[in-house]
Amino acid sequence: MRAVVMGAGSWGTATAKVLSDAGTDTTLWCRREELADRINESHTNADYLAGITLPSNLTASSDIAHALTGADLVVCAVPAQSLRDNLSDWRPHLSDDATLVSLAKGIETSTLMRMSEVIAEVAEVPSEQIAVLTGPNLAREVAEGQPAATVIACTDLSRAEQLQQMFNTGYFRPYTNTDVIGCEIGGAVKNVIALACGMASGVGFGQNTLATIITRGLAETIRLSSAVGGQIETLAGLAGIGDLVATCSSPLSRNRTFGAHLGQGATMEEAQAAASGQVAEGVKSCTSVTALAEKYQVSMPLTEAVNSVCHDGLPVADAVSSLLGRKTKPEFRSGHA
Ligand SMILES: NC(=O)c1ccc[n+]([C@@H]2O[C@H](COP(=O)([O-])OP(=O)(O)OC[C@H]3O[C@@H](n4cnc5c(N)ncnc54)[C@H](O)[C@@H]3O)[C@@H](O)[C@H]2O)c1
Ligand SMILES: O=P(O)(O)OC[C@H](O)CO
Numbered sequence: 001m002r003a004v005v006m007g008a009g010s011w012g013t014a015t016a017k018v019l020s021d022a023g024t025d026t027t028l029w030c031r032r033e034e035l036a037d038r039i040n041e042s043h044t045n046a047d048y049l050a051g052i053t054l055p056s057n058l059t060a061s062s063d064i065a066h067a068l069t070g071a072d073l074v075v076c077a078v079p080a081q082s083l084r085d086n087l088s089d090w091r092p093h094l095s096d097d098a099t100l101v102s103l104a105k106g107i108e109t110s111t112l113m114r115m116s117e118v119i120a121e122v123a124e125v126p127s128e129q130i131a132v133l134t135g136p137n138l139a140r141e142v143a144e145g146q147p148a149a150t151v152i153a154c155t156d157l158s159r160a161e162q163l164q165q166m167f168n169t170g171y172f173r174p175y176t177n178t179d180v181i182g183c184e185i186g187g188a189v190k191n192v193i194a195l196a197c198g199m200a201s202g203v204g205f206g207q208n209t210l211a212t213i214i215t216r217g218l219a220e221t222i223r224l225s226s227a228v229g230g231q232i233e234t235l236a237g238l239a240g241i242g243d244l245v246a247t248c249s250s251p252l253s254r255n256r257t258f259g260a261h262l263g264q265g266a267t268m269e270e271a272q273a274a275a276s277g278q279v280a281e282g283v284k285s286c287t288s289v290t291a292l293a294e295k296y297q298v299s300m301p302l303t304e305a306v307n308s309v310c311h312d313g314l315p316v317a318d319a320v321s322s323l324l325g326r327k328t329k330p331e332f333r334s335g336h337a
C-alpha cells in the first residue's frame with residue numbers, strides 16, 4: 001500500500017510521520033517546491049514542526065501528479081475552506097479505487113457541507129471510499145510520539161479496519177467507527193467551543209467557566225449531530241468529549257489561542273496576525289455551524305455568541321452577559337442535553 005498526505009502543515013506532517021512510523025510507504029505533498037526540498041534534505045519541517053525529526057523513509061514532493069499517481073490512500077490535509085479547490089486540482093490524478101481520508105475539522109461556509117460530502121462531490125467517489133480521522137490529536141504532541149488515540153470513521157467498516165492497521169503505531173492508537181456524521185460534527189464544533197474557552201481564559205476566568213463551556217458545548221454538539229443524523233455515543237468518545245477536552249484545555253490549540261487573544265482585547269486582525277498563517281478553523285466554521293444549526297432548528301447559543309464576536313463585532317464581555325442573561329431552563333430536555 002502506498003499513501004500520500006496532501007498538505008504539509010502541522011497535522012499533515014504529523015500524520016505522514018505516523019503513517020511512516022507504522023510502516024506505510026508515504027509521500028508528503030507540499031504546495032511549495034522549496035519546502036519539499038528542505039524536508040527531503042533535512043528530514044524536518046521547520047516551518048510547522050520545528051525540532052521534530054521525520055522518518056528517513058518519508059519523502060516529500062511538490063508535484064501533484066507524481067505524489068498522487070498510484071496512491072492507494074490519499075489523506076486530505078488542507079484547511080476545510082480550501083479543500084474543494086485543492087481537490088479539483090487533485091481529481092485528475094486520483095486512482096479510481098483510492099481511499100480518501102479527511103483530516104479537516106470544519107464545515108464548508110459556502111454550502112454547509114461536511115468534508116466527506118465535499119470529497120464525495122468533487123472527487124466523485126462513493127461514500128464507502130471516504131473516511132474521516134479525528135480525535136484529541138494536537139499535531140505537535142503526536143509528532144513527538146506522545147501516546148494518543150484517534151477515531152477512523154467510515155461507513156464501510158472493513159475499510160476503517162484496514163486504515164486502523166495502516167495508522168497504528170506504538171504511540172498512536174486508532175479506533176474504528178461507522179458514524180461519519182457524528183465524527184465530523186464533533187470535529188467542527190469543538191473548534192468553535194475552543195474559541196469560546198480561549199475567550200474565557202483571555203478574560204481571566206478559571207476552571208469552572210472552562211468546564212461549563214466544554215459541557216454546554218458538548219450539549220450543543222450532541223443536539224446538532226443528532227439533528228443531522230449522527231449518533232449520541234460518538235460524542236461521548238474521542239471525536240466528541242475527547243477532542244473538546246484536548247482542544248479547549250491546551251495552549252497548543254490554535255483555536256483556543258485565537259480566542260484567548262480576543263478575550264484579552266485583540267482585534268480579529270491582531271489575533272489573525274498572531275496565528276502566523278496557521279489555520280484556526282473555528283473562526284470560519286462558527287459561521288457555517290451557526291447556519292447549519294438554523295437550518296436544522298437547533299439551539300446553539302455558545303456557537304452563536306462566538307460567531308457574533310468573530311464576525312459581528314460583539315465585545316466578549318457582552319457575549320458573556322448575553323449568555324448568562326438567558327432564561328433559565330432544565331439541564332436536560334426530552335432526553336437530550
Ligand atoms: N494541527 C493540528 O493539531 C490538527 C490536528 C487535527 C486536525 N487538524 C485539522 O487538520 C486540518 C489541517 O490543519 P493543519 O494543522 O495541518 O493546518 P496548517 O495551517 O498547519 O497547514 C495547512 C496546510 O494546507 C496547505 N494549503 C493548501 N491549500 C491551502 C489554502 N488554500 N489555504 C491555506 N493552506 C493551504 C498549506 O500549505 C499547509 O501545508 C485543519 O482542518 C485542522 O483543523 C489539525
Ligand atoms: O490547534 P487546533 O485548535 O486546530 O486543534 C488541533 C486539533 O484539532 C486537536 O485535536
